[in-house]
Amino acid sequence: xxxxxxxxxxxxxxxxxxxxxxxxxxxxxxxxxxxxxxxxxxxxxxxxxxxxxxxxxxxxxxxxxxxxxxxxxxxxxxxxxxxxxxxxxxxxxxxxxxxxxxxxxxxxxxxxxxxxxxxx
Amino acid sequence: xxxxxxxxxxxxxxxxxxxxxxxxxxxxxxxxxxxxxxxxxxxxxxxxxxxxxxxxxxxxxxxxxxxxxxxxxxxxxxxxxxxxxxxxxxxxxxxxxxxxxxxxxxxxxxxx
Numbered sequence: 124x125x126x127x128x129x130x131x132x133x134x135x136x137x138x139x140x141x142x143x144x145x146x147x148x149x150x151x152x153x154x155x156x157x158x159x160x161x162x163x164x165x166x167x168x169x170x171x172x173x174x175x176x177x178x179x180x181x182x183x184x185x186x187x188x189x190x191x192x193x194x195x196x197x198x199x200x201x202x203x204x205x206x207x208x209x210x211x212x213x214x215x216x217x218x219x220x221x222x223x224x225x226x227x228x229x230x231x232x233x234x235x236x237x238x239x240x241x242x243x
Numbered sequence: 244x245x246x247x248x249x250x251x252x253x254x255x256x257x258x259x260x261x262x263x264x265x266x267x268x269x270x271x272x273x274x275x276x277x278x279x280x281x282x283x284x285x286x287x288x289x290x291x292x293x294x295x296x297x298x299x300x301x302x303x304x305x306x307x308x309x310x311x312x313x314x315x316x317x318x319x320x321x322x323x324x325x326x327x328x329x330x331x332x333x334x335x336x337x338x339x340x341x342x343x344x345x346x347x348x349x350x351x352x353x354x355x
Contacts, residue, residue: 127286155341164347165347165348166332166345166347166348167332167343167345169343169344216286218343220341232341233286234279234286236285
């Protein structure tokens with residue numbers, strides 16, 4: 124099946140620094156990628172929808188200036204947490220939509236393994 | 244707004260036991276429904292899906308039926324294995340590969 128990778132798998136940073144997380148679709152092109160945040164023992168909350176070549180669409184309550192998303196190519200989207208603080212510590216998960224090459228009935232979202240961010 | 248509610252975990256079962264994980268949803272339209280599974284250390288994987296009322300999704304011995312009248316999509320398996328230990332997420336979407344709304348997840352632990 125289709126594979127989505129994330130890098131790094133975990134990162135520890137100091138408060139006030141910025142952290143970039145990469146999401147790659149390894150064997151398919153993804154015009155749309157999604158970024159989720161998952162708190163311990165809780166569900167995945169959609170943060171934003173990333174569309175190749177255009178601005179990301181953020182969910183209500185998500186700070187655009189804090190969580191910068193760039194989808195520069197059909198296989199790469201990045202999430203940059205700017206001026207990170209301890210409350211930004213979380214598990215960040217991306218997914219990629221495989222739609223270009225498949226029929227609508229098989230339109231599917233594939234998930235990366237996630238990135239654990241700890242802000243000290 | 245739209246939402247998904249799952250039964251709380253963790254759920255602990257013995258091998259070969261019958262599994263049910265309840266999922267109910269609230270939706271303003273007619274969404275597709277999904278079950279995703281997250282094995283330890285791995286990303287979410289699509290387990291099964293149903294796109295309209297009365298559809299039954301099935302995969303790897305798991306089944307779920309889209310019940311519009313009860314707004315439910317309960318996950319069942321007749322005989323669980325240790326390898327089924329994972330976190331299971333119920334979700335809905337108005338496009339199959341589009342924006343997903345997840346339930347809170349249910350952790351399943353199967354003991355030998």
